[in-house]
Amino acid sequence: xxxxxxxxxxxxxxxxxxxxxxxxxxxxxxxxxxGTAQPCxxxxxxxxxxxxxxxxxxxxLNETWLENSKIIGNGSFKEARGRLNAIGINHERLxxxxxxxxxxxxxxxxxxxxxxxxxxxxxxxxxxxxxxxPGEVDLVRTACRIMKAGHDxxxxxxxxxxxxxxxxxxxxxxxxxxxxxxxxxxxNFDFYISRGPLSSxxxxxxxxxxxxxxxxxxxxxxxxxxxxxxxxxWGDLVVVDIPTCYHGYHCDETRTYVLGPANxxxxxxxxxxxxxxxTVIASLRDGVTCGEIFDAAYAHAQKLGxxxxxxxxxxxxxxxxxxxxxxDANEPPxxxxxxxxxxxxxxVLTVEIHLTHSQHGAVKLEDVVLVKENGAEILSxxxxxxxxx
Amino acid sequence: xxxxxxxxxxxxxxxxxxxxxxxxxxxxxxxxxxGTAQPCxxxxxxxxxxxxxxxxxxxxLNETWLENSKIIGNGSFKEARGRLNAIGINHERLxxxxxxxxxxxxxxxxxxxxxxxxxxxxxxxxxxxxxxxPGEVDLVRTACRIMKAGHDxxxxxxxxxxxxxxxxxxxxxxxxxxxxxxxxxxxNFDFYISRGPLSSxxxxxxxxxxxxxxxxxxxxxxxxxxxxxxxxxWGDLVVVDIPTCYHGYHCDETRTYVLGPANxxxxxxxxxxxxxxxTVIASLRDGVTCGEIFDAAYAHAQKLGxxxxxxxxxxxxxxxxxxxxxxDANEPPxxxxxxxxxxxxxxVLTVEIHLTHSQHGAVKLEDVVLVKENGAEILSxxxxxxxxx
Numbered sequence: 001x002x003x004x005x006x007x008x009x010x011x012x013x014x015x016x017x018x019x020x021x022x023x024x025x026x027x028x029x030x031x032x033x034x035g036t037a038q039p040c041x042x043x044x045x046x047x048x049x050x051x052x053x054x055x056x057x058x059x060x061l062n063e064t065w066l067e068n069s070k071i072i073g074n075g076s077f078k079e080a081r082g083r084l085n086a087i088g089i090n091h092e093r094l095x096x097x098x099x100x101x102x103x104x105x106x107x108x109x110x111x112x113x114x115x116x117x118x119x120x121x122x123x124x125x126x127x128x129x130x131x132x133x134p135g136e137v138d139l140v141r142t143a144c145r146i147m148k149a150g151h152d153x154x155x156x157x158x159x160x161x162x163x164x165x166x167x168x169x170x171x172x173x174x175x176x177x178x179x180x181x182x183x184x185x186x187x188n189f190d191f192y193i194s195r196g197p198l199s200s201x202x203x204x205x206x207x208x209x210x211x212x213x214x215x216x217x218x219x220x221x222x223x224x225x226x227x228x229x230x231x232x233x234w235g236d237l238v239v240v241d242i243p244t245c246y247h248g249y250h251c252d253e254t255r256t257y258v259l260g261p262a263n264x265x266x267x268x269x270x271x272x273x274x275x276x277x278x279t280v281i282a283s284l285r286d287g288v289t290c291g292e293i294f295d296a297a298y299a300h301a302q303k304l305g306x307x308x309x310x311x312x313x314x315x316x317x318x319x320x321x322x323x324x325x326x327x328d329a330n331e332p333p334x335x336x337x338x339x340x341x342x343x344x345x346x347x348v349l350t351v352e353i354h355l356t357h358s359q360h361g362a363v364k365l366e367d368v369v370l371v372k373e374n375g376a377e378i379l380s381x382x383x384x385x386x387x388x389x
Numbered sequence: 390x391x392x393x394x395x396x397x398x399x400x401x402x403x404x405x406x407x408x409x410x411x412x413x414x415x416x417x418x419x420x421x422x423x424g425t426a427q428p429c430x431x432x433x434x435x436x437x438x439x440x441x442x443x444x445x446x447x448x449x450l451n452e453t454w455l456e457n458s459k460i461i462g463n464g465s466f467k468e469a470r471g472r473l474n475a476i477g478i479n480h481e482r483l484x485x486x487x488x489x490x491x492x493x494x495x496x497x498x499x500x501x502x503x504x505x506x507x508x509x510x511x512x513x514x515x516x517x518x519x520x521x522x523p524g525e526v527d528l529v530r531t532a533c534r535i536m537k538a539g540h541d542x543x544x545x546x547x548x549x550x551x552x553x554x555x556x557x558x559x560x561x562x563x564x565x566x567x568x569x570x571x572x573x574x575x576x577n578f579d580f581y582i583s584r585g586p587l588s589s590x591x592x593x594x595x596x597x598x599x600x601x602x603x604x605x606x607x608x609x610x611x612x613x614x615x616x617x618x619x620x621x622x623w624g625d626l627v628v629v630d631i632p633t634c635y636h637g638y639h640c641d642e643t644r645t646y647v648l649g650p651a652n653x654x655x656x657x658x659x660x661x662x663x664x665x666x667x668t669v670i671a672s673l674r675d676g677v678t679c680g681e682i683f684d685a686a687y688a689h690a691q692k693l694g695x696x697x698x699x700x701x702x703x704x705x706x707x708x709x710x711x712x713x714x715x716x717d718a719n720e721p722p723x724x725x726x727x728x729x730x731x732x733x734x735x736x737v738l739t740v741e742i743h744l745t746h747s748q749h750g751a752v753k754l755e756d757v758v759l760v761k762e763n764g765a766e767i768l769s770x771x772x773x774x775x776x777x778x
Binding site for chain 2: 025026027031035036037038039054055056058059063096098099100101102103104105106107120165166168169172173176177179181182183185189190192193194195196206207208209210218219220221222223224226227245246247248249316327
């Protein structure tokens with residue numbers, strides 16, 4: 001798919017949603033449609049578009065794939081209003097990214113666009129962004145290769161007495177040297193997970209509040225997720241779930257390590273986990289619903305006798321087995337229990353499952369996969385094993 | 390100052406602003422008042438308060454300094470409404486963090502609080518957060534020590550052929566090993582600067598759009614700031630401005646390096662920069678305005694004949710010489726030209742100045758300082774030198 005077709009695709013969606021003009025300002029959306037993450041206002045109507053650049057016009061002109069005639073330098077929201085005015089759009093439905101634009105800015109924009117009726121356009125954008133084109137899939141593949149550098153580093157350095165922080169620092173360094181962009185994107189105004197979850201030993205039972213998975217406890221209550229100062233001990237399970245980003249596209253992948261030989265019950269627990277994950281991946285295809293995927297996972301957990309441990313212990317059991325991923329580390333759709341949302345070809349998803357045994361601890365496996373017409377391809381390149389050090 | 394006094398201080402501010410109840414949900418604000426960053430709704434009225442916990446009650450009970458009787462588990466916005474109702478608050482002015490809460494969530498909350506008049510409470514919160522107590526200053530001091538580990542690492546590794554990314558990876562690794570929290574906080578819904586700016590050679594002239602300072606160009610247009618893949622050459626200037634965070638509190642500090650002996654014009658430029666910075670720091674005290682500080686800097690730049698280079702080249706000259714810092718890396722006040730905002734004792738600020746010479750490149754110096762009644766104390770512990778490698 002030609003990147004220039006992305007705006008056209010959005011124009012079709014605006015038409016379907018009776019949106020007369022959309023103002024896109026969040027850098028992830030602007031980057032998706034225009035190829036630049038500089039401060040801009042991308043104005044799209046069903047039949048036209050223009051990119052109003054707020055700063056760094058020199059960067060924008062180097063980066064964007066939009067036509068030069070559509071680029072307006074040193075602009076503002078008033079400029080956008082004036083230009084819409086000039087093409088006869090004055091008081092219609094105005095699409096804004098209402099899931100992420102803060103209230104104060106929203107009030108400022110709607111003040112300038114008095115007479116317009118603001119409506120959310122993020123749903124339409126995210127629906128489009130779910131379906132990746134081959135170029136996007138290639139960037140996710142590279143993010144997956146960067147991820148492997150981190151897991152390889154764990155195999156080199158994990159040893160007794162290392163703290164969770166020491167281990168995370170090594171993983172993060174390996175990611176960065178391999179080209180990690182230095183930042184993760186979450187379409188959330190308040191999401192603090194350190195550089196990413198890492199947890200070991202008894203910390204595996206401590207689930208911080210941002211999500212019902214293996215979170216780690218962090219270095220302080222200010223950022224209560226990610227690695228802590230806990231020293232890793234002989235026999236510990238260690239779960240490493242630190243995402244990567246390449247050219248804006250993420251990989252989110254988890255591997256479980258054990259320092260020393262795995263006890264048979266732990267090895268069995270991981271074998272069950274991998275079987276459930278395999279079942280999920282084998283169930284993915286164009287046309288299946290998120291809820292069906294969740295049910296397949298749960299049914300297999302029951303069959304293997306591990307339903308009790310499936311997705312954690314009460315009251316913090318998760319109710320999803322994966323999520324979309326792309327320009328954000330967490331994107332729709334989420335593979336929620338009971339969701340009737342239908343998966344389509346070219347969705348890129350994580351398959352993310354953990355089993356928590358109240359005695360033996362937790363094992364987790366997460367991979368990035370590409371949904372195809374009749375199946376799914378695993379994009380992760382790290383072996384899907386329980387690594388015994 | 391007792392941390393428990395923070396809520397009382399806010400209650401006084403609510404009374405002054407005629408706000409009958411405030412709902413605080415952003416984790417930085419909740420952490421400041423309650424000591425936990427778990428998902429909560431902190432409800433404050435001029436005469437009462439309670440903390441409604443949405444998830445991870447076990448973490449909250451371990452972390453918070455608020456009285457147990459004020460903690461309500463597994464709550465929601467409806468719970469908050471019901472409890473306000475019960476104390477006779479039904480249709481009054483409702484304070485919300487309108488600068489950062491997204492529109493969609495704002496509409497959800499105001500739907501539940503029908504009859505209330507929403508007003509912004511972030512101004513009152515940030516005004517309070519500007520004035521640091523001794524415990525907060527100590528945490529900034531630790532963040533400054535973590536920062537020095539990064540600058541020390543540059544001195545160890547900077548050499549010809551290293552890329553900007555290689556150098557940044559080393560700095561970030563040193564920060565992390567020294568206790569950096571893994572994340573930076575910006576009260577901004579869309580701020581992508583990689584792990585922090587690093588720039589060298591001709592990249593020093595390329596100013597990305599997020600702010601008018603030395604930004605670096607990044608690894609891709611998706612995150613157009615921070616280190617790039619550029620190889621550092623003999624004679625290059627290198628500006629390293631990668632912030633740190635400890636227990637939620639930040640240090641933002643910049644040092645300039647030259648690979649090889651500094652040419653006399655570059656050494657002179659840096660000497661002028663340090664003199665201007667010294668002048669700013671000597672001008673800081675309780676009662677002075679931000680604009681007066683800016684003017685002192687500019688007047689000294691004129692006196693030294695470097696006004697042309699002061700804060701960059703047109704059209705991307707900056708109009709500020711520092712900013713508040715604390716639980717966010719960038720906080721009010723900003724030391725803006727023409728600002729009549731008055732600085733007070735116990736503000737923690739950065740003093741951040743760069744000189745860009747169209748021929749020789751850019752030098753930058755940034756330190757963290759504590760404003761006192763009759764002066765300022767530098768909290769940064771890295772020598773304020775041009776480092777020649």
